[in-house]
Amino acid sequence: MSSSITNTGASAALKILSHNQYKTPRLLPTSLDPSPLVQFNKWLSGALDPVAAGEEEGTPKVHEPEAMTLGTATKEGVPSSRVVLLKEVDPTGFLFFTNYSSRKSLELAANPNASLAFYWRETSRQVRVVGRAEKLTRAESDAYFQSRPRGSRLGAWASEQSTVIGEHTLEERVKEIEQRFGTDPDGKVDCPENWGGWRIIPDEVEFWSGQPSRLHDRFRYLRNKTPAADGAVWNINRLSP
Numbered sequence: 001m002s003s004s005i006t007n008t009g010a011s012a013a014l015k016i017l018s019h020n021q022y023k024t025p026r027l028l029p030t031s032l033d034p035s036p037l038v039q040f041n042k043w044l045s046g047a048l049d050p051v052a053a054g055e056e057e058g059t060p061k062v063h064e065p066e067a068m069t070l071g072t073a074t075k076e077g078v079p080s081s082r083v084v085l086l087k088e089v090d091p092t093g094f095l096f097f098t099n100y101s102s103r104k105s106l107e108l109a110a111n112p113n114a115s116l117a118f119y120w121r122e123t124s125r126q127v128r129v130v131g132r133a134e135k136l137t138r139a140e141s142d143a144y145f146q147s148r149p150r151g152s153r154l155g156a157w158a159s160e161q162s163t164v165i166g167e168h169t170l171e172e173r174v175k176e177i178e179q180r181f182g183t184d185p186d187g188k189v190d191c192p193e194n195w196g197g198w199r200i201i202p203d204e205v206e207f208w209s210g211q212p213s214r215l216h217d218r219f220r221y222l223r224n225k226t227p228a229a230d231g232a233v234w235n236i237n238r239l240s241p
């Protein structure tokens with residue numbers, strides 16, 4: 001069944017009356033990797049190329065699976081969230097890039113607690129992450145910055161992300177920056193000091209797979225604070241849907 005909506009036209013009220021029944025391949029404990037980062041990579045590979053990743057026949061590709069909702073909070077605990085793009089998963093965490101003077105970066109600098117949420121509509125999968133944010137090194141941020149298209153590199157110089165601007169300020173800034181760096185498409189554009197990457201190092205990762213009648217499969221990885229007797233870094237539990 002697909003979603004149905006009642007809407008009385010131009011008003012602030014709207015009701016979602018019904019929703020899809022999810023049906024995704026079961027998520028079973030025997031198929032889970034001991035590391036949530038490896039498990040995430042398995043799911044991400046499946047989202048990008050289901051055939052190559054050995055997903056069940058007919059599993060669709062996911063549009064922009066790298067889009068993730070990043071939750072941050074001020075020191076006082078006031079939350080905010082926005083979508084950013086995952087650029088890399090390394091053995092320690094999830095990497096994204098942004099402006100270091102933006103609201104999200106100022107909040108992360110004051111309070112490193114952060115969350116991520118991925119929702120992959122096409123395959124009814126969700127991944128939730130809670131962890132700590134750490135800035136990437138200048139060398140890591142520079143290396144990624146130089147891999148971006150020239151327009152995006154110039155855009156990073158032009159945008160003082162999250163500040164209030166006048167109607168034409170951005171266009172004027174772009175012109176100024178283009179004049180400063182020249183029109184040579186191969187000309188060097190350095191990474192601005194206030195631009196770079198963050199790594200979210202997870203302490204908790206949950207994998208959710210939509211199932212009929214809301215009896216979804218959920219598995220949560222919690223980082224062991226003290227080493228487990230068997231050396232396991234992660235404790236895995238099934239959660240009630």
Ligand SMILES: Cc1cc2nc3c(=O)[nH]c(=O)nc-3n(C[C@H](O)[C@H](O)[C@H](O)COP(=O)(O)O)c2cc1C
Nearest residue numbers: 067082083084085096097098099102103104105162
């Ligand atoms: C699909 C999508 C991808 C985005 N990717 C990024 C990103 O990788 N980095 C970024 O700084 N902003 C990205 N944005 C913009 C952010 O959502 C946000 O508007 C911006 O970073 C300012 O957020 P802040 O004021 O909370 O710091 C993206 C937005 C969308 C919708």
